[in-house]
Amino acid sequence: MPTLELCVVALLVICITHWIYKWKNPKCNGILPPGSMGLPLIGETIQLIIPSYSLDVSPFIKKRLQRYGLVFRTSVAGRPVVVSADPEFNHFILQQEGKLVESWYLDLFAKVFKQGENRPDGGYIHKYVRNLALSHFGAESLKAKLLLQLEEMINKTISTWSNQESIEVKRAAAEMALNFGAKQMFSYDPEKSSIDLTEKYVNFSKGLLSFPLNIPGTAYHKCLEDHKKVLNIMRDILNERLTSPDETNQGDVLDHIIEDRKVENFLTEEFVVQIMFGLLFVSFDSLSATLTLAFKLLAENPMVLEELNAEHEAILRKRANPNSPITWEEYKSMTFTLYVINETLRLGSVTPGLIRRARKDIQVNGYTIPAGWAIMAVTSALQLNPDVFEDPLAFNPWRWKVV
Ligand code: HEM
Structure with a gap:
């Protein structure tokens, strides 16, 4: 091989080796928690997303807790993460919102709206979204209108189910949760809609837990495609409201946001679309997962x-x-x-x-979590702790009885 080519190959090998070394040994102003960063780029993503069919703490986390202790480092989807099952540290971290840490979704918002003008800080947006959700889904709203609406919707749904030979609970629960959420958000009526919003959200949700490989045919690619389609639907709904506000005023979440646009400059049309998508996603995903589990536990x-x-x-x-x-x-x-x-x-x-995402270096049990790293507080480690809940994997509602 000529000398020049040999030099290029040698240089390439040195660069790649140096890059892998840096990947495996990230920079830190102290001692990193123990753990492994996995393979370059993909980290330990594959091990984390292997589904677990047990209610117990995921095998990925359990194995590492046994090997490294209550706090360990890993890498998921190209991002360095510290996982903590230390109840005291988790409690501390969750109190540090807007100070030492910020919500993951605010970090995502920050990226989407980096170049936006008049964007207030993450804490302000956080408060806005939380208050918006609370005013439409909180206890006051439940008492004033949601209880009756939920009863009506559930009666209707159960009567439809009773006419079918069988139903797939996960899909049916997803549809019920989505129709309920979308009705509150923008007065969605599935009977009048030309697209299957449940299918789009189910695909999006599946894709989030798949390997992030964006090529046609993968669940991740489908997730991104469906995300785009839903955002377009949301844009159309918003445009319709903005062009004829009086005819379409429904008193729903979207009307609330449109009213707030008069005083809040950060509520650009694109931001409103993202909030709508995000709120519908968190309500649909958590409700449908919890409902499906409730059906399973009651049946058993x-x-x-x-x-x-x-x-x-x-x-x-x-x-x-x-x-x-x-x-x-x-x-x-x-x-x-x-x-x-x-x-x-x-x-x-x-x-x-x-x-959460660390805004500054954070100390825990003698280790340092570098600024910018993600922190995953494993709440199930407490919820399934045998010292707190006897026989923790048993479904025993009577344990909540106050004696
Ligand atoms: C069974 C149903 C639900 C469960 C189990 C659930 C669970 C959770 C959990 C664990 C968080 C905390 C996430 C974090 O701090 O990283 C959260 C946050 C949130 N949830 Fe839910 N949720 C449910 C229903 C809903 C519904 C119906 C809505 C309505 C929009 C909603 C809106 C939100 C919002 C806006 C946040 C962020 C709050 C904040 O950052 O302060 N959730 N939910």
């Missing part, structure tokens, strides 16, 4: 179902008219139902952990 635990039915039937017996709509007092009197909900939420950690 007939004694729980029996007590739940007994509670509901006792309420119906007390009514003058059994067909009258549910009242707030009836809803508040469902003690056992609340135990069932608590227990389902305890077992069903809908995300492997809460994700």
